[in-house]
Amino acid sequence: MAPSGLKESLSASAAADAIAEGLLRAAPGSHIDLLPLVDGGEGTAEALAATAGGRLVHRTATGPVGSPVPTHFALLNGTAVVEMAAVAGLSLVPPGQRDPGATTTYGVGELIAAALDTGVRRILVGCGDSGTSDGGAGALQALGARLLDADGRDLPPGGAALRRLHRIDARRLDPRLAEAEVLVACNPFNVLCGPRGVARVFGPQKGAGPALVEELSTALDHWAGVLARDLAPAGIDLRTGAGTGASGGLGAGLAAVGARLLPRFDVLLDHVDLDARLARADLVVTAEGALDRQSSRGKIPGEVARRAKALGIPVLALAGTLGEGAHEVRLIGVDAWSGILPAPVGLPEALARGGEFLADAAERALRMVLLGSRMARPAVRP
Structure with a gap:
């Protein structure tokens, strides 16, 4: 059982338990290996702390709508794991306040600073399940950067305000960032700008209508230009570089201060020995909230299926909804x-x-599998 969580409904662990419950009704003698997987989104810090023998550090920080929220990061083996969803996730944005033009990643920067306060100099930032589209601007403000308009005034929170950005004053940026290794575990398919930019692809999921989607697209394109001019190391493509659109553009903001953007499964699955556990299975069951065209582009079911297919293991995927392009998962091994x-x-x-x-x-799915296996046996006729 290798599911992701079902957003706003079940954690990955709860999803694995539910699948196991149903399968055991259909096949009580089965041996089940529970392997709930995280992709950098909700539950990442807690899951990695449990897997690697670390611990959670609890804090209060600025939530996505500006109010304080209880949150946490993990400490394990000299590394701090900052889960952006734990402080700026969509689940922390009340339905009536879902305005990605106004929500902020300020709390992410506060957690990074809190992690640096513990003395660690290696920070893994998990991206996923975000409720923001501010390009990481809030996180940089929390870390000391000033984002100024043409009159020298600090910009308010949110991605929409970035269209008024004139320059970035980085003189008070936390100097510890230059001494730390910051790794961002992200979906490399998510880019900041362009036709597949993060505002257009994910803005509607976060509450943006068509007009706001275009406003955010323009604002984030402007943000990328000012970041490249005033802050980022030379030669970095902040507009269409792999992972720059992660978590509403947080990837681009952190890359501008020296973070490395890495494919999330290359970073996160090192801790669970996924390939060896797949190789022992007769059937792999994965799950997510929505199975659609995005599932094959850096989502957990797609990664599980890709690895299982290489080993010749059949894969069943369960989903809360089947969206446009869901059938395309067949091409990657489902x-x-x-x-x-x-x-x-x-x-x-x-x-x-x-x-x-x-x-x-x-349970329904496995009963169909078992029925098919009986039909495949040679019939014994009198």
């Missing part, structure tokens, strides 16, 4: 896929009953 909802239900009910629906769907 052999069968299914939605988990038994009937049309409202979103609040679907989120609240996610565990129940996922367990039932897993």
Whole structure:
């Protein structure tokens, strides 16, 4: 069982438990290896702390809408793991306040500073499940950079304000950043600007209408230009470089102060020995909230299927919804896929009953697998 979490419904661990419950109803004697996976989003710090024998450090920081929120980062083996979703995630933005033109990553910068306060000089920033589209501007402000308009005034929070950015004053930027190794675990397919820029691809999911999507696209393009001129090392492509659009552009903001943007699974799956555990399986079951065209572009089911296919292991994917292009996961190694909802239900009910629906769907799917295996046997005729 190698699922991701189902956003705003189940953590990866809860999803794995639900799938196991359903499968054991259909095949009580099965041996099940539970391997909940994180992609840098919700639950990353907690999962890595548990896997690597680390610990969580609890703090209060600025949330995405500006109010203080309880949050945390992990410490393990000389590395701090800062999970951006724990302080600027979409789940921390009340539905009535989902305005990605105004939300901020300020708390991410506060957590990075808090991690540096512990003495570590290696920080892993997990990107995913963000509720922001500010290009990492808030994080840089928390770390001491001043973002100034043409009149020398500090910009307010949010990505929409970046269209008024005139220059960046980095004289008070935390000097410890220059001495630290900052690694950003991100989806390399997410870029900051252009036709597939983060505002256009993910802005609507965070509450942006068509007009705001275009406003944010323009603002982030301007942000990339000022970052490159005033702050970033020479030669870095902040507009279309791999991972620059991670978490609403946080990748670009951190890259401008020397962070390295790395494919998230290259960083995160080192801790769980995924390939060896896949090799022992007869069937792999993965899951996520929505199976669609994005699933094959840096999402957990796509990565699990790609690795399982190389080993010749069949893969079943379960999803809260089946979106446009869901069938394309077949090309990367998913052999069968299914939605988990038994009937049309409202979103609040679907989120609240996610565990129940996922367990039932897993049972239904495995019963179909078992039926097919019996039909494949040579018939014995009298």
